Amino acid sequence: MAVPHDLARDATGVLGGVRHAVRLVLRPGGAFRRRPGLNGLLFVRHATSAGMREARFPADGTAADASGLAGAKALAGAFPDGEAWTSPSRAARETCAALGLDALPVAALAEADYGRWAGVRYADVDPDALAGWLSAPDTAPHGGESRNQAAARVAEWLGGRPSGIAVCDAGAIRAALRHALGLDIAAADRIDLAPLSTTRLTAARDGWRVAHVNRKVVP
Secondary structure (H helix, E strand, O other): OOOEOOHHHOOOOHHHOOOOOOEEEEOOOOOEEEEOEOOOEEEEEOOOEHHHHOOEOOOOOOOEOHHHHHHHHHOOOOOOEOEEEEOOOHHHHHHHHHHOOOOEEOHHHOOOOOHHHOOOEHHHOOHHHHHHHHHOOOOOOOOOOOHHHHHHHHHHHHOOOOOEEEEEOHHHHHHHHHHHHOOOHHHHOOOOOOOOOEEEEEEEOOEEEEEEEEEOEOO
């Protein structure tokens, strides 16, 4: 089982809070090992795509690229058992398939609807319109969804206290962190999230707590 590189310093165990002794899985050769289940919500940013590499606004139909899917396949079996969800985007669904996750598409995990900007390079958008959009999270100059609207649907989904794995792009993960930490949108924008990195939330009486952010999982 692949584990985060800093497991040796993680006193709580694999992925910082996984329940122990849930299942036994047969290894090649007949030996058994534990396959723990997950207590909390583990976000996985989907694999790289051409749109990411070309600095374009996300678009639902963009496929994950070959190298990104190869990286995801190398991690198949590395994650705890439990429920799994995916953004409806093509790249997220392809990532789930590569990871071996039978994930349910959830509309709340989609990236913001960027309207006529979807798939367009950031550098090709009118700079005044882009600056206005970045400074006013309730506006949608592209004709799609505002940033606050996108964040609100992620927060609503988190209100159901889901527990499992969610595969999606950075926007939904930042929205979840914004909700958990009470951040404003500008602060959440400063959080780096690498493709195939994990970010983990745990539920508490007073809301969500952040166990880790942007953690690399190695095969």
